[in-house]
Amino acid sequence: MTTLHVQTTINREPAEFLCEPVETLLDALRDRLNLTGTKEGCATGDCGACSVLFNGRLVPSCLVLAAEVHGQEVLTVEGAAHGDTLHPVQQKLLEHAALQCGICTPGFVVAAKALLDHNPNPTEEEARYWLAGNLCRCTGYDKIIRAVLDAAESMRSDTREVTV
Amino acid sequence: MSGERKFRYVGTRPVRHDGLDKVTGRANYGADFTLPGLLHGYVLRSPHAHARIVSIDTSAADAVPGVKAVVTGADIPKSTAMLSLGGGKGGFDLADMGDNLLAHDKALYEGHAVAAVAATSAEIAREAAEQIAVVYERLPPVLTVDQALAPNAAILHDRLVTKGQPLPDAPTPTNVAMRMELRGGDVDKGFAESDIIVEYEFTTPMVHQGYIEPHACVARYGEDGQILVWTSTQGPFIVRDCCAGILGLDAATIKVVPSEIGGGFGGKIPVYLEPVAIALSRKAHRPVKMVMSRDDVFRASGPTSGAKVRMKIGVKQDGTIVAASGSLYYEAGAYPGSPAATGAMCALAPYKIPNFVIEAFDIVVNRPKVAAYRAPGSPSAAFATESVLDEIARRLGFDPIDLRLKNAVEEGDAAPYGPKYGPIGLRQVLEATKNHPHWQAPLGPNQGRGVGCGFWFNAGLSSSATVSLSSDGSATVVTGNPDIGGTRVAQSIMVSEELGIPVERVRATVADTDSIGYSDLTGGSRVCYATGMAVIKAAQDVRDQLRARAAKIWDVDVDSVAWNDGCAVPLEPADDRTPLTVHQLAEKIAQTGGPIIGRASVNAPMAGPAFAASICDIEVDKETGVSRVVRYTTIQDVGKAVHPSFVEGQMQGGAAQGIGWALNEEYIYSPDGLMQNAGFLDYRMPVASDLPMIDTVIIEVENPLHPYGVRGVGEVPIVPPLATVANAMRDATGIRFTDLPLSPPRVLEALARY
Numbered sequence: 004m005t006t007l008h009v010q011t012t013i014n015r016e017p018a019e020f021l022c023e024p025v026e027t028l029l030d031a032l033r034d035r036l037n038l039t040g041t042k043e044g045c046a047t048g049d050c051g052a053c054s055v056l057f058n059g060r061l062v063p064s065c066l067v068l069a070a071e072v073h074g075q076e077v078l079t080v081e082g083a084a085h086g087d088t089l090h091p092v093q094q095k096l097l098e099h100a101a102l103q104c105g106i107c108t109p110g111f112v113v114a115a116k117a118l119l120d121h122n123p124n125p126t127e128e129e130a131r132y133w134l135a136g137n138l139c140r141c142t143g144y145d146k147i148i149r150a151v152l153d154a155a156e157s158m159r160s161d162t163r164e165v166t167v
Numbered sequence: 168m169s170g171e172r173k174f175r176y177v178g179t180r181p182v183r184h185d186g187l188d189k190v191t192g193r194a195n196y197g198a199d200f201t202l203p204g205l206l207h208g209y210v211l212r213s214p215h216a217h218a219r220i221v222s223i224d225t226s227a228a229d230a231v232p233g234v235k236a237v238v239t240g241a242d243i244p245k246s247t248a249m250l251s252l253g254g255g256k257g258g259f260d261l262a263d264m265g266d267n268l269l270a271h272d273k274a275l276y277e278g279h280a281v282a283a284v285a286a287t288s289a290e291i292a293r294e295a296a297e298q299i300a301v302v303y304e305r306l307p308p309v310l311t312v313d314q315a316l317a318p319n320a321a322i323l324h325d326r327l328v329t330k331g332q333p334l335p336d337a338p339t340p341t342n343v344a345m346r347m348e349l350r351g352g353d354v355d356k357g358f359a360e361s362d363i364i365v366e367y368e369f370t371t372p373m374v375h376q377g378y379i380e381p382h383a384c385v386a387r388y389g390e391d392g393q394i395l396v397w398t399s400t401q402g403p404f405i406v407r408d409c410c411a412g413i414l415g416l417d418a419a420t421i422k423v424v425p426s427e428i429g430g431g432f433g434g435k436i437p438v439y440l441e442p443v444a445i446a447l448s449r450k451a452h453r454p455v456k457m458v459m460s461r462d463d464v465f466r467a468s469g470p471t472s473g474a475k476v477r478m479k480i481g482v483k484q485d486g487t488i489v490a491a492s493g494s495l496y497y498e499a500g501a502y503p504g505s506p507a508a509t510g511a512m513c514a515l516a517p518y519k520i521p522n523f524v525i526e527a528f529d530i531v532v533n534r535p536k537v538a539a540y541r542a543p544g545s546p547s548a549a550f551a552t553e554s555v556l557d558e559i560a561r562r563l564g565f566d567p568i569d570l571r572l573k574n575a576v577e578e579g580d581a582a583p584y585g586p587k588y589g590p591i592g593l594r595q596v597l598e599a600t601k602n603h604p605h606w607q608a609p610l611g612p613n614q615g616r617g618v619g620c621g622f623w624f625n626a627g628l629s630s631s632a633t634v635s636l637s638s639d640g641s642a643t644v645v646t647g648n649p650d651i652g653g654t655r656v657a658q659s660i661m662v663s664e665e666l667g668i669p670v671e672r673v674r675a676t677v678a679d680t681d682s683i684g685y686s687d688l689t690g691g692s693r694v695c696y697a698t699g700m701a702v703i704k705a706a707q708d709v710r711d712q713l714r715a716r717a718a719k720i721w722d723v724d725v726d727s728v729a730w731n732d733g734c735a736v737p738l739e740p741a742d743d744r745t746p747l748t749v750h751q752l753a754e755k756i757a758q759t760g761g762p763i764i765g766r767a768s769v770n771a772p773m774a775g776p777a778f779a780a781s782i783c784d785i786e787v788d789k790e791t792g793v794s795r796v797v798r799y800t801t802i803q804d805v806g807k808a809v810h811p812s813f814v815e816g817q818m819q820g821g822a823a824q825g826i827g828w829a830l831n832e833e834y835i836y837s838p839d840g841l842m843q844n845a846g847f848l849d850y851r852m853p854v855a856s857d858l859p860m861i862d863t864v865i866i867e868v869e870n871p872l873h874p875y876g877v878r879g880v881g882e883v884p885i886v887p888p889l890a891t892v893a894n895a896m897r898d899a900t901g902i903r904f905t906d907l908p909l910s911p912p913r914v915l916e917a918l919a920r921y
Contacts, residue, residue, distance in 0.1 A: 105185075105189030142820050144853075
């Protein structure tokens with residue numbers, strides 16, 4: 004099998020790796036680039052633990068071929084924070100104790116960031132449907148949804164402060 | 168004792184210290200670990216539910232370039248040992264566990280491991296495994312309790328005899344691994360005195376714990392016989408001792424490093440991969456990583472028993488329960504060990520019932536061997552009891568909570584399994600349920616409301632802890648219990664409470680098996696209770712050593728130094744004896760005697776029993792059969808909530824799992840015993856859009872066995888939901904559903920029938 008040379012942008016930095024044509028983005032992130040924050044829960048696109056942003060779009064990285072990201076942009080959970088500053092979703096998940104085992108948390112961070120990028124003021128129902136592709140077995144979702152809505156509110160008030 | 172104790176840190180909600188690594192993706196789980204020279208393992212699994220293994224020829228796989236080792240059942244010794252938990256009751260049959268790791272003579276379920284390959288890549292390992300030639304002689308599969316009990320049933324284990332209290336005519340061999348019975352009073356007389364008798368037969372399906380992280384481990388067998396196992400487990404010492412027992416090794420040669428654990432709920436107590444990975448590594452002389460696929464997780468790990476429960480309860484016109492009889496049949500999967508006995512013990516535990524008989528059967532079937540799942544056995548039993556009580560309340564015209572209150576057990580009442588209850592909170596839980604605004608809130612169209620109740624013992628068992636003080640006055644606490652839902656921050660709170668230092672200055676760590684004393688599993692709702700007790704004692708050990716250091720500084724007897732509000736305080740004040748803080752004492756640690764390490768181990772008694780109740784509002788679309796939980800409240804006596812947010816999290820998570828069990832989750836099999844829905848698309852666990860917010864009410868009736876009154880929290884919240892949801896469905900549709908799940912096809916079919 005031919006090995007492919009992929010040049011891409013991951014978490015705002017240039018990145019390159021070699022991969023097999025059949026290799027998933029999930030495997031390349033974890034095994035080639037050591038970005039193990041992206042988790043495999045099912046490898047069939049059903050659990051959301053491997054969620055990443057592909058050119059800003061929320062995708063399960065287990066259903067994307069690694070070679071597809073050549074020349075494109077990927078954001079993983081490792082890129083959600085900026086330096087010492089956590090993304091508000093990360094901060095609010097901590098404050099609300101919205102994680103137990105934490106295996107689904109990276110996927111929720113990425114998916115919730117994507118939600119708030121698209122919709123800064125989601126209703127509870129909108130948040131629940133947007134995040135319906137991310138399975139959590141520990142929390143019953145209550146605290147996760149509260150954290151995401153709280154993060155949305157804090158981001159909106161931050162924006163207001165800037166624009167005033 | 169905690170009677171009047173005012174807490175400073177217990178009951179607060181600090182951010183967990185391990186949280187940052189989890190929200191940033193830095194936390195390392197089972198599959199995130201690697202070693203130089205790592206090989207990848209792959210398990211070949213039986214495609215048949217029941218088959219004799221005539222031969223296995225691995226030569227083609229051995230010859231594949233990149234393959235470094237192949238193992239079969241021949242590489243797993245047939246152990247006859249039992250491994251007990253903390254030297255106490257219960258435990259693991261290592262013969263069965265070894266046979267489950269790699270089948271020796273028969274494949275007992277679809278997915279049963281028959282061989283494993285280690286190769287330089289996962290793909291090579293898989294391709295090589297597919298070249299292993301296994302000749303099977305297919306046998307008729309036994310898939311259900313009824314099939315297993317049929318007179319001409321195929322027998323899974325040629326030598327199985329019924330343990331416990333077998334029926335007089337019990338055949339041998341049999342598929343009934345155990346029968347037990349609990350009796351009290353005169354049940355015939357009780358039913359004769361009853362004004363109303365309600366009896367139904369219920370079924371609950373086999374379901375999976377559904378942790379999002381598949382089983383994963385790395386094992387390295389060193390040339391000197393020293394073994395490293397990195398694994399995602401609820402019990403690193405269980406893994407160590409199971410590996411040692413099954414492979415005939417000395418436990419001290421095995422170091423198990425627990426990774427962060429991505430959920431378990433009981434399913435990550437047994438070993439599935441670790442001994443196989445060790446066997447492969449021993450042959451290959453290289454470390455081996457093994458990771459289950461989701462398909463493997465469904466077909467070959469976990470599930471909890473499907474069950475059939477016949478329940479009959481008799482009451483007087485005034486609501487007094489006078490008699491109950493129940494027969495509980497639990498599917499064990501391929502080897503004995505269903506939670507039939509605990510189901511029987513829990514079935515009637517919330518109620519005073521003078522006359523009762525409960526019998527329970529542990530029945531082997533050609534399905535994966537069941538593992539523990541949150542309050543094992545209790546949910547199926549409670550589904551039956553609580554559904555029957557709901558029906559009785561309707562026939563009597565009683566409020567269903569009043570009916571339960573009238574019969575609720577209290578301190579001093581005997582549990583149906585023998586002992587008398589100490590202080591328990593069932594009455595308080597039921598009163599809080601009745602007084603909750605949810606109970607009186609108006610319902611919308613096509614909605615119904617149900618209530619249900621549940622019991623779980625909670626476990627004690629063995630735990631170890633150390634607390635070390637740094638010279639800057641900060642502290643670390645080390646235990647051997649993987650943190651599955653916030654126990655590290657709870658342990659930090661406990662050390663803060665004892666030493667009077669802020670929670671931010673106490674870091675909790677889960678150690679490997681070389682670095683802490685033996686600790687039983689994370690399970691049984693026991694970590695905050697039993698391991699917490701060890702942590703508190705270890706912190707008190709530090710405190711006592713600090714008192715001794717203060718005594719040395721003041722040149723007084725240690726008995727004249729008290730501990731008050733985070734300070735060593737002289738009982739006989741003098742000008743040069745002002746109270747010393749932990750910080751001040753820590754600064755002088757080298758001069759006053761060297762490092763301070765507190766240590767403790769406990770073998771905790773059976774914990775304080777937990778009771779919970781829940782209220783559910785369900786809305787049913789009568790055209791499609793789709794139902795939706797629109798409001799849910801869960802109420803629980805937790806003893807004492809150390810970190811209330813994580814206590815709420817346990818209550819909410821247990822409720823969600825119970826709702827999933829009630830509404831959608833089930834193992835679906837073809838007639839020849841092949842699982843039809845081994846993936847998250849078809850095995851339908853609740854997603855965010857399926858659920859409302861889950862309201863919680865924490866009741867705190869102190870458990871006198873624990874210094875803070877902690878009971879244990881994790882398990883009982885999954886007990887009430889099954890009946891609570893079904894009772895809500897009864898209210899919404901007028902139909903008494905006796906078979907779970909209440910999936911749309913089943914609801915639609917029932918609506919058409921009535």
